[in-house]
Amino acid sequence: MTKIKTAARLSRRQFLTSTAAGALAVALAGVLPDPVLAADPIKVAGIYTVPVEQQWVSRIHVAALAAQERGDITYTFSENTSNTDYPRVMREYAEQGHKLIIGEIFGVEAEAREVAADYPDVAFLMGSSFKEDPSLPNLAVFDNYIQDASYLSGIVAGAMSESGNIGMVGGFPIPEVNRLMHAFMAGAREMNPDITFQVSFIGSWFDPPKAKETAFAMIENGADMLYAERFGVSDAAKEKGILAIGNVIDTQGDYPDTVVASALWHFEPTLDAAIAKVRDGSFVAADYGTYSFMKEGGASLAPFGTFEGKIPQAALDLIASRTAAIKDGSYVVEINDAEPTSS
């Protein structure tokens, strides 16, 4: 009796395993219609709510163009797609046979998930404020988790600010913005525990004149170093002859005497991981945010360029030791998504 029972249990497990494998095979077949074609470029489409010049989106766009250059994917994109149009454009690309759709669904979280559910054979890799949902296996999320680099740029800022007063202008206090600000502030405090921060949000992603005015007000209020989360902030710093730290992209080319360092985001590890998974059929709901970590190569501190040799040695030493520690996992930069406030 016992033996038979065991056998029965075993067979059920076997049954479940084989069903799961079968389902996986079906899903795999859906993603890759013909294993022979596996080496062909994957059809990828990008959908962005802003022009591809925008800092954040530009990193995705550049990574996709690079993958296309390598021959891994064919890439097409729609920019400046309004959120109201976003689900429609997702459907269009899915209907056209694109196998991987990348974009940002911060403003259409629910609708985008509905679309993804309708196209189980298409992999969606979307920038999102939420985590992955196992019941929606073809939608993975990512975000620019570059707090490691922001932290290092904060060390530079803390060392270079003479007044101990740093101004930070942000668009909206969403997790992506908040966690980078917090990491930056933590870095700055490493060099100067008494440093104070002025934090403002302008309620817009694209209003450089307003960002500039806000930065001017902070400079009047004593700031001699600005955290340039938005376009317009470095301009105010340049005009008033103070320094700034860039975010996501390297802006030193435009402001050679102003931008000391920038925390860079590299989307390549995120995209390449997704391409590999789509290719071998193992793409599942997951949080690709970790691919933006420094140890994955998703974030780095931009070269100091024009400020080479002008940054205090103590800061450089700390950056070097922390970089090594972050990469080997012995130091973890805190992820804090709460809204930062002035201090």
Next chain:
Amino acid sequence: MDILDILLSASFWAAAIRIASPLIFATLGELICERAGVLNLGIEGIMVAGAFSGWIAVWAGLPLWGGVAVAMLTGMAFGLLHATLSVPFGLSQHVVGIGLTLLATSLTFYTYRVVLPEVSSPPKIEAFQPYEIPLLADLPLIGPALFSQTPLTYAAFLLAAICAYTLYRTPVGLAVRAAGENPSAVAAQGLSVTAIRMGAVITGSGFMAVGGAFLTLSAFDSFFFDMVNGRGWICIALVVFGAWRPGKAVLGAILFAAFDALQIRLQQTAIGALVPYQLFLMLPYILSILALVVMSRRAEVPAALMVPFNKGER
């Protein structure tokens, strides 16, 4: 920093005047349209088109004032479209205006992408720099606030004076005002209401576009797609606030801008840490609505505003 300290600082008023300048241009433009009897809701899109065309013209090699002229002409072209649809054809001014905003905005992005297909960030130009007016700039408080601005800001105030003079002291101004109050009387005088209204809409739209160009040629040195960010709609309210009078409209623009400059600074005071930042961002709008309620009670709305005129029709 205390509120009183903020209000007494020259840099605060300088910021207010800077923020007000694009609003002054666009408000005057809207005011001229409405004085002639046409509500121009194309303002937001025209400002976007002006911001882009002025900037791209300078980027292509024109001098700054050439960029201003290009912006003005672009605005006038959109104004011609609005005027044609809304005046002789007498179509709904709301629909025409909103349609024009959508068209101008989309067309701007289309042109932008055609001209700059692959850029990592929009190119920068050499924008207008502050110019200190001799002697006047040395005055305490108002010197740095009013007389150390960019030339385009001075042009905004000059334009306000010209508009006020033209509207109230010249035959053209009388004709424009009459077209908005009693077009039949204008027609009875043998003047063409259609021509007057179209002229007003085209001119006004030109000024709106210059308001947009202020953002790319003076306040900033590059173009971003969403940078007008609702300023056009604010100007519609400022016209009402100013009771359709140029002088009051300018004051309204400065008041709104002062609230905006104030909220930016209040965010850094002790209360800034306690109050959510959204409340500060709302402040200029809330205070403007309150001011609007008070101010508009005695406002005289142009009697024929939004009423199409068909010659010979009673």
